[in-house]
Amino acid sequence: MNLDFAPLPLPALPPGRTGQVVRIQGGRGLTLRLARLGIRPGARVRLISASPFSGPLLVEVNGLRVALGRGVTRRILVRPLP
């Protein structure tokens, strides 16, 4: 098995890299809230930067920047794209 292609939680993505969302591990509420901003399975999410002290992540999806709390990002599983 090629570990590079196993789904990773979003914070494990190195800044600057893009990942494709595989799954949202969360209830209907969180999944819908993310979907409204375009973060849903299949979407390409680029990690722009991560703030220190377990702060939020800044990501870009469909040309839109979104701030996501660290707790939220751990529930977003992505497959890193080359």
Added chain:
Amino acid sequence: MRVIALVGQPNSGKSTLFNALAGYRAVASNFPGTTVEVLRGKALVGGRSVEVVDLPGTYSLLAGDRAEELARDFLVSGKVNAVVNVVDASLLSRSLELTLELAELGIPMVVCLNMMDEAEHKGIKIDAEKLSDLLGVPVAETVAARGIGLAKLLSLIPQARPARPPRYSADVERALAELSEVAAPVAEATGLPPRYVAIRLLAGDPLSRASGQLGLPQTVEEARGKIARARGEDPALVLSAERHAAAVSFFEQVTEVGHAHVGWRERADDLLMHPLLGYLFLGLILFGLFWAVFKVGGILEGLLLPPLEELSQGLGALLGQGLFSQLMVGAFQGLWAGVAIVLPYLVPFLFLLALLEDVGYLPRVGYLMDALMHRIGLHGKSVIPFLLGYGCSVPAVLATRILEDERDRLVTAALAVMVPCAGRAIVVFGLVGRYVGPLAAFGLYAFNLVVIALAGWLLARLLPGTGPGLIMEIPPYRRPNLHTLLGKVWLRLKDFVVVAWPLLIGTSALFALLQALGWSPALDSGVRFLTWPLGLPKEAGVPLVFGILRKELSLVMLTQAFGTAELSSALSQGQMVVFAGFVLFYMPCLATLAALGRELGPRRTGLVLLGTTGVALLMGLFLRGISALA
């Protein structure tokens, strides 16, 4: 009168469009969730007067927070004759998801592709005619911020018609057909299209809270279960995913995506949102703001104060010693205090705050502060009410509607009213800044932040709960427009001119009367329980009491209580810091209390009142101790 509602996703420019159509009356800013109320205005459409309604932004009709619920409920209320769906053209694909939901509502609609300049900047070319064909409604292209395309939009509104609702895949359509029987009576009663009712039932979103408590009818649960088992997802997610796919397909049919510009607006975040440098810039920007307000305010005050004070003395001499004369001089003092003490600081402060809002820096502060906010049991979105609180506490309290969680709303509102509003800024700048120095004023603001953080930490222990975490759109930077900036400053200044100024004049006259009748010492002794422990002269009592009406009053009446605008002759620097520090925290002004009462209810408002006054007393004592040491 016909009612036309502006509906769109957050930050798509509804309020800007509203202001352009109905005259400047809505605060428009570059961050999602500026509008949390239903605002009404009038405009001329095709020679007829219509009511234009600005609704809070909503990503979807499946409401998430209270502001979204407000928008959704207004739309389904049957009061709306036509909808202008305001779309951020640079985010067309995502925005069309809401458009498709609106199509299901069956209300006559016009699509307004706003921010066409942003779309162009991103290299997105949109074939508006083709989009109009696909949706079956008129489509207008606008740049509302610059007034472009508005005449065309207005001319299209009379041609509004219901858009073509999307079709779902076969199994979903079957489920909707099965639900048509349950939906029919609800549709009859509400006047909504049966298909829309069926879709909401399938999404598990009952049309009224009452039916929600009773649970969904058996047929609905069965239909939902069937879809959930077949797709392995909640039907609400299935519906949303299918609308998303339809929106993407429309987007691909009507757009050509070329090369995007990359300029300062895209690169600025590399510095301003940098994990380390971002905080440095945050500090510099905030300090710069205070410094500029202090400098500009000081210059203006220095120009205005001496001649006006001479004038008031001249007036006193002219009118002689009677009671009437005292009253007139008091009223005049209130008038000039507004011009010479309040406006010099208020105008530059509101201007710079508006500048930060319109550029789009506020949500970035939310991002930078999220880690800290998390420690006090809140997430970064709560920063928006806090930052608005620096302008005025009333919109700050209303802005808690953008929070999804009730507990977060209470904690945020309780903390946000401790953020020094422009009125309190006047006291800090006009007293501490002027007599002690800008650094002391800045220090007081920093001290206030620390106290709010501590109070938040304490509240998080008392009211445990982890909010759903930060999910916040960070809009692109926008070049501010001087015209809209000034419009916004004026809109907020109007509140001072219309409400606070008459109050200032009235209470100044009243105070003069109290002094003339020799009653003010009795009042002063009445609040000696506050002024004595704080080490303040007893004359400071009445100004503190009047500050409950409006915070600016505290400073203005202080000058009246001591009979001089040169307060350094009456108060030591330490006393000034204590006075300003106490004013920063003690009970919110009447307007804020009313807003709290509406948003949180009387019991929680009482708690906030007690809590803030307790904090104020403690912090006043603490500052007294510090200034005694210094």
